[in-house]
Amino acid sequence: xxxxxxxxxxxxxxxxxxxxxxxxxxxxxxxxxxxxxxxxxxxxxxxxxxxxxxxxxxxxxxxxxxxxxxxxxxxxxxxxxxxxxxxxxxxxxxxxxxxxxxxxxxxxxxxxxxxxxxxxxxxxxxxxxxxxxxxxxxxxxxxxxxxxxxxxxxxxxxxxxxxxxxxxxxxxxxxxxxxxxxxxxxxxxxxxxxxxxxxxxxxxxxxxxxxxxxxxxxxxxxxxxxxxxxxxxxxxxxxxxxxxxxxxxxxxxxxxxxxxxxxxxxxxxxxxxxxxxxxxxxxxxxxxxxxxxxxxxxxxxxxxxxxxxxxxxxxxxxxxxxxxxxxxxxxxxxxxxxxxxxxxxxxxxxxxxxxxxxxxxxxxxxxxxxxxxxxxxxxxxxxxxxxxxxx
Numbered sequence: 001x002x003x004x005x006x007x008x009x010x011x012x013x014x015x016x017x018x019x020x021x022x023x024x025x026x027x028x029x030x031x032x033x034x035x036x037x038x039x040x041x042x043x044x045x046x047x048x049x050x051x052x053x054x055x056x057x058x059x060x061x062x063x064x065x066x067x068x069x070x071x072x073x074x075x076x077x078x079x080x081x082x083x084x085x086x087x088x089x090x091x092x093x094x095x096x097x098x099x100x101x102x103x104x105x106x107x108x109x110x111x112x113x114x115x116x117x118x119x120x121x122x123x124x125x126x127x128x129x130x131x132x133x134x135x136x137x138x139x140x141x142x143x144x145x146x147x148x149x150x151x152x153x154x155x156x157x158x159x160x161x162x163x164x165x166x167x168x169x170x171x172x173x174x175x176x177x178x179x180x181x182x183x184x185x186x187x188x189x190x191x192x193x194x195x196x197x198x199x200x201x202x203x204x205x206x207x208x209x210x211x212x213x214x215x216x217x218x219x220x221x222x223x224x225x226x227x228x229x230x231x232x233x234x235x236x237x238x239x240x241x242x243x244x245x246x247x248x249x250x251x252x253x254x255x256x257x258x259x260x261x262x263x264x265x266x267x268x269x270x271x272x273x274x275x276x277x278x279x280x281x282x283x284x285x286x287x288x289x290x291x292x293x294x295x296x297x298x299x300x301x302x303x304x305x306x307x308x309x310x311x312x313x314x315x316x317x318x319x320x321x322x323x324x325x326x327x328x329x330x331x332x333x334x335x336x337x338x339x340x341x342x343x344x345x346x347x348x349x350x351x352x353x354x355x356x357x358x359x360x361x362x363x364x365x366x367x368x369x370x371x372x373x374x375x376x377x378x379x380x381x382x383x384x385x386x387x388x389x390x391x
Contacts, residue, residue, distance in 0.1 A: 024083055024084045024085075025081065025082070025083055025129065025133070026081075026082045027079070027080070027081055027082075027133050027137055028078075028079075028080045028082065029077050029078070029079050029080070029093070029137065029141075030077060030078050030080065031074050031077065031078075032063075032064070032067050032071070032074060032076050032077065032078050032092065033067075033074045035060075035064070035078055036060075036064055040087075041060045043086065043087040044059070044060045044087060044090065044121075045059070045060060045274065046086075046087070047087045047088065047089075047090060047121050047123060048060075048121055048297075050123050050124055051121045051122060051123065051124070052122050052123065052124040052125075052126075052127055052157070052158045052159060053119045053122070053154060053157045053158065053159055054297035054298070054299070054300050055117045055118075055119045055120070055121060055297070056117075056271070056276060056295040056297045056302055057115045057116060057117050057302075058090065058091070058092065058117075058119070058120065058121050059121070059274070059276075059297075060270075061267065061270025061271055061273065061274055061276070062267045062270065062271065062295075063092060065262070065263050065266035065267050065270065066112055066114070066115065066263055066267070067092070068262075068266075069259040069260070069262055069263045070112050070259060070263075071094075071110075075094060075095075076092050076093065076094045076110045077092070077093050077094070078090060078091075078092055078093075079091050079092075079093050079134060079137065081122075081126070081129065081130050081133050081134075083123075083126070083129075088122065088123040088126045088129075088130070089120060089121065089122045089123065089126060089129075089130035089133070089134075090120060090121045090122075091109055091120035091121070091134070092109065092110040093107055093108070093109060093110060094107070094108055094110040095107055095143065095144070095145055096108050099149070104146060104377070105144045105145050105146060106145045106146050106147050106148065106149055106362075107138055107142075107145040107147070107148045107149070107365070108148070108149040108150070108151065109149070109150050109151060111151050111152065113260070114254075114260060114263065114305075115152075116152065116302065116304075116338075116340035117152050117154070117302070117338070117340075117358075118150060118151045118152035118153050119152075119153055119154055119157070119159055120134075120159065122159060124158075127158050127159055127161075127162035127163075128162045128165070128166055130159075130162075131159075131162055131163050131166050132166060134148075135148070135166070135170070135172070135363065135365065138363075138365040138366075139365050139366055139367075142365045142366035142370060145365065145366075146370065146373060146374050146377065147362050147363060147364055147365055147374045147377075147378075148362070148363045148365050149360065149361070149362050149363075150163075150360065150361045150362075150363070151360045152358055152360070153358065153359055153360070153361055154356065154357070154358060154359075155176075155179065155357040155358065155359045156356070156357055160359075160361075163361070167363065172363060172364055172371075173363070173364035173371050173374055173375045173378065174361060174362065174363040174364065175361070175362055175378045175381075175382055176359050176360070176361055177359075177360050177361070177362050177378070177381055177382065178359060178360040179357065179358075179359045180343040180357075180358055180359075181343055181355040181356065181357050181358075182338070182339055182340070182341050182342065182343050182345070182355065182356055182358060183339040183341055183345060183348045183349050183351075183352040183354070183355065183356075184336055184337065184338055184339060184352060184354040184355055184356040185326070185328060185329065185336065185337040185339070185352045185354060186335065186336035186337070186354045187329060187353075187354065189329065190329060190330065191326035191327055191329050191330065194326055194329060195323060195326060195351075197353070198350070198351055198352070198353050199350070199351065207316065207319065207320065207323060210314075210315045210316050210320065211315075211320055213315060214284065214289075214312070214315040214317070214320075217284060218284050218285035219284070219285050219286075220282070220283070220284055221281075221282070221283050221286075222280070222281070222282050222283075222320075222321070222324045223279075223280070223281045223283070224278065224279070224280050224281075224324075224327070225278070225279045226272075226275070226277060226278050226279075226296070227272065228269060228272040228273070228277075231268060231269060231272055231279075232269075234279055234281070234291075235264060235265055235268055237288050237291065238264075238288075238291045238293065238305070238307055239253075239254055239255040239261060239264065240255070241288055241291060241307045241308070241309060242254055242255065242305070242307035243255040243256065244309065244310070245307070245308070245309075245310040246310065247307075254305070264305070268293060271295055275296070276295050276296050276297060277293065277294075277295065277296070278293070278294045278295075278296055278301070279291070279292070279293055279294075280292040280294070280321060280324060280325055281321075282317055282320055282321045282324070284312075288309070289308060289309045289312050289315075289317040290306070290307070290308040290309070290317035290318050290320065290321040291306065291307050291308075291321075292305070292306040292321055292322075292325060293305045293306075294325075294328075294337070296331075296333070296334065298333040298334065299333070299334065299335045299336070300334065300335065300336050300337065300338060301328060301331075301334045301336070301337040301338070302337070302338045302340055303325075303337060303338065303339050303340050303341070303348075304340060306318065306321070308321070318347060319347060319351070322347070322348065322351055323351075326351075336354070336356075337352075338356055339352060339356075362374075362378060362381075364378075
């Protein structure tokens, strides 16, 4: 594929769009390495501010460091939709040779191990146009790809609703191949009433006891910051704290690999510069025992990374920090917080009572023969006839 391509949208998109606006719609599919330019980053940041669904993992301050770390050869492309010269839609795409271990080439929204949401950045009100443009492009550029795969897509938002309706309208084969629910914080309650509703009186008493016992060892402080003061040291403290525990032993800590450590070191200053970062620290005599980095993307927030000192596990420092993190309920900008945790997480599921539904969706692309082959594959994967995107 060429490093960049530009095309006017095909008739299918033009005919369903506003007749005045449609000629001003344009798709570009670009090598991400050419996207790190001040003017494009400004347009990209502007799009993030008007997106129908926030996704910090696809904003430039996070996605570009992730691509530098994981895709130095530039295999990933940025699919962009423009209207009257303004960027109104963006998603990173990759052509992958394997599908969950099987030799099945396909197109997919590009993800990596520290990307926890796959929702494209789409300007509010442009969701249908975005999917029309993306699917039309995928149809004409299918190449060896059998289908388009969209991982970690929220199933209760405007992007999914628009995609579902469009697939039904186009009679396009599509299926929800995986569905999960992960912990979410979304309530009108203040922090203390919320905690009282989430945990039994016995458990709350135990948390108070643990905090009191920890305080007997020294001065316990909980600090919160949304600026960049002391950020460089905070980052190194976090990397060391996470690596000191089981993740370090298992080789899954950020500091276990140069690529993930560098991503963390680049992304957090980028988030702070955009006003997107919140840091929370529980410390004993100034030494961190539990740390949490969250991304603030109004109207939501995302719990990105947390770590705690396992030598103090009997005091539950991670839970004590999450109790303090309930202050997010008082933030007038934040109506919900995505835990970014795995389904049935043993800790956060017991504190945060709401759930966010996330799914993986596969869609047929290309001509009739390719779509029939995909439909057969989808039936095998689901173990039944595909039921579309609504389930």
